[in-house]
Amino acid sequence: MRVYDRFELPPEEAALHRRAVRLEWWTIAFFAAAVIVLALTLGQSQAMKAAWIEDMLGLVPPSAFLLAARYRNRAPNERFPYGYHRSVSIAFLAGSVALLGLGGYVVLESLIRLLARERPPIGLTEVFGLRFWLGWLMIGVLSATIVPGILLGRAKQRIARRLHDKVLFADAEMNRADWLTAGAAVLGVVGIGAGLWWADALAALVIGGDIVRDGVRTTRSAVANLMDSRPRVVDGSQVHPLPQELLTIVLDHDWVTAAWLRLREEGHVFVGELIVVPRPGTDRLVERLENLQKLARNLDWRMHDLVVAPVSRLET
Amino acid sequence: MRRGVAVLALVMLVLSACTWPRDVGTTLADVRDGVLRVGVTEHPPWVSVPDEGPPSGAEVRLVGQLAARLHAQVEWYPGTESELMAAVKDRVLDLVVGGLDAKAPWTKEASLTRPYVTMRTIVAAPAGTTVPDDLTGVRVAVRAGTADVAALTSEGAAVVAVPEITGKEHLPVVVGEWRLAELRLTPSPHELSATDHVWAVPPGENAWQAEVERFLLSLSHSAVVGLLADAEQAEAVR
Numbered sequence: 001m002r003v004y005d006r007f008e009l010p011p012e013e014a015a016l017h018r019r020a021v022r023l024e025w026w027t028i029a030f031f032a033a034a035v036i037v038l039a040l041t042l043g044q045s046q047a048m049k050a051a052w053i054e055d056m057l058g059l060v061p062p063s064a065f066l067l068a069a070r071y072r073n074r075a076p077n078e079r080f081p082y083g084y085h086r087s088v089s090i091a092f093l094a095g096s097v098a099l100l101g102l103g104g105y106v107v108l109e110s111l112i113r114l115l116a117r118e119r120p121p122i123g124l125t126e127v128f129g130l131r132f133w134l135g136w137l138m139i140g141v142l143s144a145t146i147v148p149g150i151l152l153g154r155a156k157q158r159i160a161r162r163l164h165d166k167v168l169f170a171d172a173e174m175n176r177a178d179w180l181t182a183g184a185a186v187l188g189v190v191g192i193g194a195g196l197w198w199a200d201a202l203a204a205l206v207i208g209g210d211i212v213r214d215g216v217r218t219t220r221s222a223v224a225n226l227m228d229s230r231p232r233v234v235d236g237s238q239v240h241p242l243p244q245e246l247l248t249i250v251l252d253h254d255w256v257t258a259a260w261l262r263l264r265e266e267g268h269v270f271v272g273e274l275i276v277v278p279r280p281g282t283d284r285l286v287e288r289l290e291n292l293q294k295l296a297r298n299l300d301w302r303m304h305d306l307v308v309a310p311v312s313r314l315e316t
Numbered sequence: 317m318r319r320g321v322a323v324l325a326l327v328m329l330v331l332s333a334c335t336w337p338r339d340v341g342t343t344l345a346d347v348r349d350g351v352l353r354v355g356v357t358e359h360p361p362w363v364s365v366p367d368e369g370p371p372s373g374a375e376v377r378l379v380g381q382l383a384a385r386l387h388a389q390v391e392w393y394p395g396t397e398s399e400l401m402a403a404v405k406d407r408v409l410d411l412v413v414g415g416l417d418a419k420a421p422w423t424k425e426a427s428l429t430r431p432y433v434t435m436r437t438i439v440a441a442p443a444g445t446t447v448p449d450d451l452t453g454v455r456v457a458v459r460a461g462t463a464d465v466a467a468l469t470s471e472g473a474a475v476v477a478v479p480e481i482t483g484k485e486h487l488p489v490v491v492g493e494w495r496l497a498e499l500r501l502t503p504s505p506h507e508l509s510a511t512d513h514v515w516a517v518p519p520g521e522n523a524w525q526a527e528v529e530r531f532l533l534s535l536s537h538s539a540v541v542g543l544l545a546d547a548e549q550a551e552a553v554r
Contacts, residue, residue: 119340119520121427124529131533133337133526195338197520 006075007083007269010301013163020159020168021069024062027152027171031058034145041134041141045120046113047188047203048138050106051181054211055145058178060098061171064091068167072267083305085266086226092167093222099174100215106208110201119197122189135193142182142189149179161234164268164302166225169234170218177214181207228264242270242303246296250274253292255282258314269304277314285310337522343410344524352388354379355400355412361494361547362415362513365394372550374543375413375515382531400516401425407518411528418512427519431512432532433540436493437464438508440501447488447504457481458490467508494544 009017038052068088076083125134153175160169184203191199221236231240243263250259256276263272274296278285293308339345356376358365363373370376371392383390393400393409397420400412405425416422418431439456441447448454452472458464460477468475468490481489483499496503515532517525 119518121517121519121525122337122522123427123430123525124533125430126533131530133522135337135522192520192522193337195340195520195522197340 004076004081005305007073007085007304009163009268013301016159016162017069017165020156020163020165021066023152023156023159024065024168024171027062027156027175028059028066030145030148030152031055031062035059037141038145041137045122045138045185045189045192045200046110047185047200047207048142050110050204050207050211051142051145051178051185053102053106054178054181054207057099057102057211058174060095061167061174064095065165065167065171067091068267082266082271085269085271088165088167088267089222089225089265092170093219093226095167095170096215096218096222099211100219103208103211103213103215106204107212110204110208114198114201114205117197118201120192120200122192133193135189138189139186142186146179146182149175149182153179164234164265166221166234166265170221173214173218177210180210225265231263231265231270240270242300246274246299246303249295249299250276250292253288255279255288260314260316266304268302270302271305272307274306274308275311275314276308277312278310335523337526339523340520341407341518343407343518343521344527347386347388347410347524349387350389352379352383352386352390352411353393353409354390355393355395355403355409355414357395357397357400357412357414359415360551361544363413364547364551372547374540374547375415377543377547378532378535379411379413382528385531386527397422404516404518407521410518410524412516416514416516418514420514420516422516425519426516427521427525428514428516429525429529429532431514432529432535433513433537434510435513435540435544436507436510437467437490438493439468439488439504439506440491440496440499441488441504442483442486442499442501445486445488446502447506449505451506455487456490457485457487464490464508471506471508492544494541495548498545498548 008014034055035052038048038055042048042052068091071084071087074084122133122135124131125137127137153172156168156172156175160172184207188200188203191203231243232238233240243261247259247261250256250261255278257279258277260275261272263270274292276292282288289308289310293306296303296306356363356365356371361373362375363371365371371394379390397414400409401422402425403409404412412426416428418428420428422428439447439451454473455476456468456473457476457478458468459481460479465475465477476485476487478485481491481495483489483501488504489501490508491499491501493503495501515528517528
């Protein structure tokens with residue numbers, strides 16, 4: 001066994017990962033542009049402000065992904081003997097907490113405005129000598145941010161499932177929340193134009209609620225990840241089938257009388273311990289144990305770091 | 317669900333295509349062929365509020381023009397800015413004027429219109445004097461008790477505070493750009509400040525705000541300068 005084993009994605013997955021990195025750079029470019037353009041057209045609409053804040057937050061997951069992408073591949077060393085895979089989880093947690101906090105802020109702010117019966121003003125604007133209602137410009141800019149959000153989100157979700165990348169998946173979810181937000185903000189601005197003072201704050205409240213829900217879900221998932229919970233599939237809907245598969249294969253060996261497996265997720269890969277009870281008098285035990293480890297690693301590229309330990313008795 | 321929202325948005329648009337944007341209340345409808353209630357605050361030459369009689373000044377004349385467009389009768393309500401803004405918040409007043417700055421802190425109470433004119437405060441020279449490129453140590457006359465005193469001090473000039481700029485100081489003077497012609501002054505590149513001027517309307521009365529802004533944005537810079545110069549002369553006569 002090689003200690004300080006460096007992890008590489010298989011060629012196909014590595015190509016996918018490079019594509020994801022490219023997509024994330026596009027996402028950053030898109031959100032940076034959206035934040036600037038929205039800031040220029042930002043009126044006193046609460047819903048538009050909420051959409052703007054969400055666009056700023058939209059920069060967090062892709063940045064986390066790209067930052068983690070620089071570290072995750074580094075070989076383990078004396079200081080970090082478990083390697084750098086966890087950098088992905090830390091990035092994930094940081095992004096989730098930011099999401100939660102700002103969602104709470106949007107909810108609070110729009111509730112206060114709704115209760116104070118504040119009426120948002122939107123006046124005229126002038127662009128290239130053309131004079132028109134600023135609301136039209138706001139609606140135009142918001143609508144323009146919807147299409148790239150949908151396309152980026154879909155592409156990333158597909159890759160995230162294949163790569164078992166939770167940061168990428170959370171980012172795709174965020175893109176979805178983001179274009180829904182923009183849609184709600186358009187309705188809010190239309191409401192202001194129609195003289196419905198509550199429409200805007202209500203739209204902001206709905207958006208804020210959605211951001212909070214997203215934040216709670218991703219924070220829970222990130223904390224569970226750092227707590228070494230049982231691996232789940234990338235969207236969190238069910239437990240990952242790989243550990244059970246591996247255990248079944250191990251128990252198929254006739255020299256193994258019992259086995260117990262404990263795995264955790266570290267970024268893309270699974271790491272853990274396999275404890276086996278060999279039949280008494282088994283010959284070439286060390287070799288068999290080493291073969292078991294090789295077998296596990298060949299089963300799936302996600303299976304990276306596995307310690308196989310023999311014991312005489314298992315109590316569960 | 318998504319289609320329902322789209323249809324709803326479309327219906328909302330079509331229903332209200334006649335006047336867009338609409339007021340949350342009814343300000344524009346009330347003012348048209350009705351009464352325009354205007355809060356005025358002393359700020360010559362934009363607005364002067366005498367103890368007796370109606371107010372005068374450049375913006376008072378402009379409000380008159382706006383009221384004529386809408387066939388409205390104007391009622392004037394003098395007060396301080398904080399009094400008037402509290403009243404405009406709940407539509408007790410329809411409009412507040414008084415040389416308001418776009419950076420005014422009233423955005424919680426009122427909606428400020430788009431700036432309709434920018435007026436610069438500059439150092440200018442009366443006939444027979446010149447303004448050097450560097451103001452350090454130069455004696456410059458400025459109206460006492462204004463922010464211009466501080467701006468001038470920070471340029472290093474020797475401040476000569478006077479109660480009123482008359483153009484007879486035989487010194488470079490600090491004036492609003494509209495007084496250049498009246499006092500026969502030569503402008504210098506020293507600009508102490510530039511103020512974007514706005515009016516205040518009740519928040520959420522977007523049809524009314526759009527109507528006021530359409531009127532204000534149709535004004536030219538020179539027209540406003542002319543009105544300000546007229547107002548200065550009327551003030552001097554009194």
